[in-house]
Amino acid sequence: MKLNIIHQEAIKLVKEVGEFIKEESKSFTTAKVEHKGFNDLVSYVDKEAEKRLVEGLGDILPESGFIAEEGTSNKKGEVYNWIIDPLDGTTNFVHGLPIYSISVALQEDDKIVSGIVLEINRDECFEAVKGSPAQLNGTPISVSKGVDLAQSLIATGFPYNDFDKMDDYLSILKHLMQNSHGLRRFGSAAVDLSYVACGRYEGYFEYNLNAWDVAAGAFIVQQAGGKVSRFNGDNDFIFGREILSCSADIYEELLTILQNQWKHSQ
Known part of the structure; x- marks a missing residue:
């Protein structure tokens, strides 16, 4: 598969997992929280979201490995590795604050060639692929200019x-x-x-x-x-x-x- 196709398939998957997280947020309670360490929270939502991402991304690029926060897969790819945070902002999610996201990057050798961040509650998909400008929901974006x-x-x-x-x-x-x-x-x-x-x-x-x-x-x-x-x-x-x-x-x-x-x- 070409990189652009891999990237677009990954975006589709991330959005599907984002819908899962959004749906789970409606009934989530703090009683379902686990602690990995001091102030380091995790839940079944993080784990299930990562499982879905690992399975889906593995289907998209079978030879790839994973660097994933919850350790769902320890497979290492010779060339390609997905770097995954299934729920960045878990503490916000646990407390009902609507600022959390999915973060997925594809590493080719030692270089990132694809990046996707889905801000779930605003349904904003920030993404970029090697050789193309960054986009937000399909519209090119740029950092600030002319501001000190x-x-x-x-x-x-x-x-x-x-x-x-x-x-x-x-x-x-x-x-x-x-x-x-x-x-x-x-x-x-x-x-x-x-x-x-x-x-x-x-x-x-x-x-x-x-x-x-x-x-x-x-x-x-x-x-x-x-x-x-x-x-x-x-x-x-x-x-x-x-x-x-x-x-x-x-x-x-x-x-x-x-x-x-x-x-x-x-």
């Missing part, structure tokens, strides 16, 4: 189980509160990245992340003309546990702030 940091809205994620870098983090927040339009914390890294891609946010940064949180969204940002890196400027953001994503206009300024304040970054 003082005019920017910045997204982040609050620490929830790793507080070792709290002082550095609070120092960054203080600076950005005083030098931007404001900060937002929605609770889904994939949504935050997608909002950078379409210009709703000018920038986003967060640490203590996994590949499935960022792989699809970061690729979509890049295909929308944005810049993505770790806090120290290197490109190992998929597996590097931290990410800076923003428009080209504010990238250097935001990177400098992070480098000056984030003393623990390697």
